[in-house]
Amino acid sequence: MIIRVKRPSDVPSSEITPEDVYLNRRRFIRQAAAGAAGLALAPSALAAMEWPSPAGPGQQVDYSKLKSELGEPVNSYKDITHYNNFYEFGTSKTDPAENSGDFHPRPWTVAVEGHVKNPGSYHLEEFLAPYKLEDRVYRMRCVEAWSIVVPWRGFPLADLVKRVEPTGDAKFVQFTTIVRPSQMPGQRTDVLPWPYIEGLRLDEATNPLTLLVTGLYGKDLPNQDGAPLRLIVPWKYGFKGIKSIVRIRFVEDMPHNTWWVVNPHEYGFYANVNPNVPHPRWSQATERRLGEWRRRKTLMFNGYGDQVAQMYAGMDLHRWF
Numbered sequence: 673m674i675i676r677v678k679r680p681s682d683v684p685s686s687e688i689t690p691e692d693v694y695l696n697r698r699r700f701i702r703q704a705a706a707g708a709a710g711l712a713l714a715p716s717a718l719a720a721m722e723w724p725s726p727a728g729p730g731q732q733v734d735y736s737k738l739k740s741e742l743g744e745p746v747n748s749y750k751d752i753t754h755y756n757n758f759y760e761f762g763t764s765k766t767d768p769a770e771n772s773g774d775f776h777p778r779p780w781t782v783a784v785e786g787h788v789k790n791p792g793s794y795h796l797e798e799f800l801a802p803y804k805l806e807d808r809v810y811r812m813r814c815v816e817a818w819s820i821v822v823p824w825r826g827f828p829l830a831d832l833v834k835r836v837e838p839t840g841d842a843k844f845v846q847f848t849t850i851v852r853p854s855q856m857p858g859q860r861t862d863v864l865p866w867p868y869i870e871g872l873r874l875d876e877a878t879n880p881l882t883l884l885v886t887g888l889y890g891k892d893l894p895n896q897d898g899a900p901l902r903l904i905v906p907w908k909y910g911f912k913g914i915k916s917i918v919r920i921r922f923v924e925d926m927p928h929n930t931w932w933v934v935n936p937h938e939y940g941f942y943a944n945v946n947p948n949v950p951h952p953r954w955s956q957a958t959e960r961r962l963g964e965w966r967r968r969k970t971l972m973f974n975g976y977g978d979q980v981a982q983m984y985a986g987m988d989l990h991r992w993f
């Protein structure tokens with residue numbers, strides 16, 4: 673394997689693409705088309721993967737005003753950064769914000785390994801340099817039956833997969849979180865086996881919805897949300913969204929994932945949001961959106977079925993939960 677570690681660039685990752693350039697690359701086609709035709713577009717019309725970017729050149733974006741493609745308002749920055757799951761910093765929802773202040777997400781190295789033609793180990797800035805960051809509003813549904821709407825900033829994992837050229841033996845991708853108990857107090861306990869690991873099938877990894885995320889609300893990720901690099905797979909339960917990634921490995925066999933290792937009867941590899949398959953200890957039919965009182969019905973594939981259902985055609989989703 674080739675190991676390439678270059679000097680980190682002076683440019684912060686968030687400034688690799690000027691803000692107005694990437695904000696304007698993506699027009700909010702739904703708003704424009706619905707306005708012109710006076711009609712609400714069916715979600716299938718969004719298959720072209722266009723995302724809200726309402727700002728014009730040089731204009732400031734008010735991220736708090738962004739909406740998902742279903743018209744859902746984003747949650748507040750406070751909610752998104754103070755109600756977290758990140759067991760490396762503790763098990764309660766407020767622990768990550770409270771206990772992650774001493775974590776240093778820079779300098780950072782990311783390794784790409786396994787069955788690829790172009791493996792390597794890169795400083796974060798060099799790793800991110802080839803990719804265009806964009807803002808996308810996604811729902812995230814946690815397996816614990818709460819949900820949140822977040823304006824993420826990142827790039828399609830598919831763009832990375834294309835660059836590193838997986839060989840025919842690459843069937844899955846495994847992701848690994850950093851191990852740094854000196855700065856992550858939860859890793860000084862055995863509440864989970866460390867490091868946290870996750871995995872995707874290769875077609876899931878290359879689905880245009882799957883993002884490697886570096887920021888939210890137009891800023892770099894705060895420590896508690898997975899700085900400096902995390903995964904977001906919006907049609908899956910939130911635990912697939914592994915944080916603070918240091919290794920991306922292309923493998924032949926279905927990799928383990930942390931929650932499956934901890935309790936294989938309760939957590940599967942696929943973890944697709946599915947209101948028809950209850951968790952053994954609670955229903956998944958409804959959810960509480962942070963900031964709302966009334967419960968919502970949970971949508972199949974978290975509302976992204978038009979973009980992802982075909983990947984699971986013919987699969988028994990009760991078995992492959």
Ligand code: MTE
Nearest residue numbers: 756757758759814849868910911913914915
């Ligand atoms: N990644 C790591 N490394 N450690 C974790 O404990 N928790 C997961 C996921 N990624 C977790 C993780 C779970 S259970 C959820 S629901 C989401 O992160 C929560 O993401 P958020 O805190 O940004 O809402």
